[in-house]
Amino acid sequence: MDEGDRRVRRTRRALRDALIGLTLEKGYAHITVQEILDRADVVRSTFYAHHRDKDSLLFSCFDDVFAELARTLEAAVPGAPLGDPARLAEILYQHAGTNRRVYRALCGRQGGPHVFRHLQRRLGDLLREHLRPYLAAADCELPADLVADYYANAALGLLSWWVDHDFPHDPAWLAQSCRTLVVPGVLTALGQASPAS
Amino acid sequence: MDEGDRRVRRTRRALRDALIGLTLEKGYAHITVQEILDRADVVRSTFYAHHRDKDSLLFSCFDDVFAELARTLEAAVPGAPLGDPARLAEILYQHAGTNRRVYRALCGRQGGPHVFRHLQRRLGDLLREHLRPYLAAADCELPADLVADYYANAALGLLSWWVDHDFPHDPAWLAQSCRTLVVPGVLTALGQASPAS
DNA sequence: ATCATACTCGAACAGGATGTTCGAAAACAG
DNA sequence: CTGTTTTCGAACATCCTGTTCGAGTATGAT
Numbered sequence: 001m002d003e004g005d006r007r008v009r010r011t012r013r014a015l016r017d018a019l020i021g022l023t024l025e026k027g028y029a030h031i032t033v034q035e036i037l038d039r040a041d042v043v044r045s046t047f048y049a050h051h052r053d054k055d056s057l058l059f060s061c062f063d064d065v066f067a068e069l070a071r072t073l074e075a076a077v078p079g080a081p082l083g084d085p086a087r088l089a090e091i092l093y094q095h096a097g098t099n100r101r102v103y104r105a106l107c108g109r110q111g112g113p114h115v116f117r118h119l120q121r122r123l124g125d126l127l128r129e130h131l132r133p134y135l136a137a138a139d140c141e142l143p144a145d146l147v148a149d150y151y152a153n154a155a156l157g158l159l160s161w162w163v164d165h166d167f168p169h170d171p172a173w174l175a176q177s178c179r180t181l182v183v184p185g186v187l188t189a190l191g192q193a194s195p196a197s
Numbered sequence: 198m199d200e201g202d203r204r205v206r207r208t209r210r211a212l213r214d215a216l217i218g219l220t221l222e223k224g225y226a227h228i229t230v231q232e233i234l235d236r237a238d239v240v241r242s243t244f245y246a247h248h249r250d251k252d253s254l255l256f257s258c259f260d261d262v263f264a265e266l267a268r269t270l271e272a273a274v275p276g277a278p279l280g281d282p283a284r285l286a287e288i289l290y291q292h293a294g295t296n297r298r299v300y301r302a303l304c305g306r307q308g309g310p311h312v313f314r315h316l317q318r319r320l321g322d323l324l325r326e327h328l329r330p331y332l333a334a335a336d337c338e339l340p341a342d343l344v345a346d347y348y349a350n351a352a353l354g355l356l357s358w359w360v361d362h363d364f365p366h367d368p369a370w371l372a373q374s375c376r377t378l379v380v381p382g383v384l385t386a387l388g389q390a391s392p393a394s
Numbered sequence: 395a396t397c398a399t400a401c402t403c404g405a406a407c408a409g410g411a412t413g414t415t416c417g418a419a420a421a422c423a424g
Numbered sequence: 425c426t427g428t429t430t431t432c433g434a435a436c437a438t439c440c441t442g443t444t445c446g447a448g449t450a451t452g453a454t
Contacts, residue, residue: 007401007450029311032440043403048442114226117310142374149358150351150378157350161343177339181347181382188381204421204430229411240432245413 001050012050014040016061023105028058028112058115065102066122069095077130086183088130089155090175092123096159097171107156107163116160124152140189147189154182198247209247211237213258220302225255225309255312262299263319266292274327283380285327286352287372289320293356294368304353304360313357321349337386344386351379 002008018040022031033054037044051057069092076091096103105111106119128148135144155178162174199205215237219228230251234241248254266289273288293300302308303316325345332341352375359371 002400002452005401005451011402033442034440043405044441045404045443045445046402049401053442113310113312113314115310116314142377145362146355146358146374147378149354153354153357154347154351154379154382157346157354158343160350161346165342177343180339180386181344182351182379184381184385185351185378189377199422199429202422202430208431230413231411240434241412242414242416242433243431246430250413 008050011040011042011046012060014042015047015050015057016064019057019061020102020105023112023115024101024108024110027110028105028115055114059118061102062106062115062118062122065099065106066119066126070126073126073130084179085131085134085151085186086175086179088127089158089178089182090171092155093159093162093171093174093178096163097167100163100167103159103163107160109164120153120156123156124149127152127155135190140191142189147186151182151186154178154185158182205247208237208239208243209257211239212244212247212254213261216254216258217299217302220309220312221298221305221307224307225302225312252311256315258299259303259312259315259319262296262303263316263323267323270323270327281376282328282331282348282383283372283376285324286355286375286379287368289352290356290359290368290371290375293360294364297360297364300356300360304357306361317350317353320353321346324349324352332387337388339386344383348379348383351375351382355379 015036018036019031022035022039031054033044033047036042036054036057037047047057051060072095073088073091077087096107106115128145131148131151132144135147140147158174158178158181162168212233215233216228219232219236228251230241230244233239233251233254234244244254248257269292270285270288274284293304303312325342328345328348329341332344337344355371355375355378359365
């Protein structure tokens with residue numbers, strides 16, 4: 001379990017690739033541990049030395065991607081005050097655009113509901129956190145959680161559409177759609193009429 | 198398999214209740230067929246005479262609820278032209294408000310991702326169908342599917358929030374939130390500035 | 395270059411869940 | 425009342441899971 005060991009990195013990567021590949025091919029729900037083992041060329045006992053079960057592996061893969069997204073997001077939107085609420089979504093879409101394979105597994109039809117729902121939860125938390133100061137500034141009549149949930153679900157809905165339609169146009173276009181569709185609602189809730197930027 | 202037979206109705210109902218109850222208690226994913234059998238007091242072979250597997254039972258239960266919703270929706274919004282896009286959501290929320298137990302299983306955290314994602318798909322289809330004429334009227338720059346997906350995801354996101362927070366306020370309040378949050382985006386996409394009603 | 399470490403391999407194992415089968419008994423509709 | 429349909433009960437093969445353990449081998453540190 002030492003991350004600095006090359007053997008560990010190799011097996012972890014092999015398992016990760018096998019899981020994503022199989023997920024894309026036949027859907028997460030229908031994957032068996034044995035199939036992951038076969039494709040990754042890893043023996044049973046080794047698998048269980050790293051992960052408790054299939055879900056554990058999934059979450060592990062998931063966390064990698066998610067941590068990277070969080071880092072990118074933190075880098076692009078350094079502090080609390082952000083002028084454009086859709087900027088968060090835009091970074092998400094860019095990240096998805098450069099990691100299509102993984103996102104296909106996470107958000108696509110093939111990926112299975114399990115993964116998508118998990119992404120929805122975690123992404124909701126992340127967006128909620130980033131939107132908090134934005135929502136706290138203006139005191140709005142709607143619960144902040146509700147607005148945050150709305151934003152997360154709507155933004156993720158667009159992403160889901162994008163993935164399922166095989167990434168048409170580009171991230172900027174999708175972000176613009178986000179500005180058109182989901183941002184007005186947030187601004188309305190905050191009592192503002194027109195976008196800030 | 199004759200629906201007119203009382204025995205069939207009894208077992209179907211018993212299985213349905215058992216599934217929903219267990220889903221609420223421990224989550225759909227962790228339910229075993231044996232547990233359903235025990236609670237429903239139905240023998241193994243009888244179960245498989247009705248459903249291919251656990252998912253089959255789930256979808257069966259799901260279809261019941263969904264058919265009823267579709268009927269209600271068709272009754273309340275008879276034809277194509279509808280003045281208020283949020284009306285669809287309002288009917289959905291009312292339906293959820295009067296079937297809380299089932300919706301808790303479908304949308305709640307406990308229900309598991311499998312169910313929610315399925316609901317998301319089906320509800321998306323249904324809303325898409327009902328929104329089609331509305332979107333076709335105005336030719337908007339965004340793909341109609343994208344707008345429909347946005348609406349479905351956003352409206353369902355609000356529902357999910359409502360369920361997870363144990364149904365605060367009432368359906369009308371949630372529908373009003375829908376008007377505040379998600380409708381402006383649709384109107385913006387259509388090139389309109391203010392609500393029709 | 396050597397060495398102790400700890401990771402992987404391979405094989406085996408018990409346990410549990412799944413889906414199927416079939417004859418006997420019971421409940422149903424007409 | 426009678427023929428039909430459904431349920432019961434029990435058994436069964438099969439698959440998948442998660443665990444164990446000793447022997448071999450790659451690895452990082454010295």
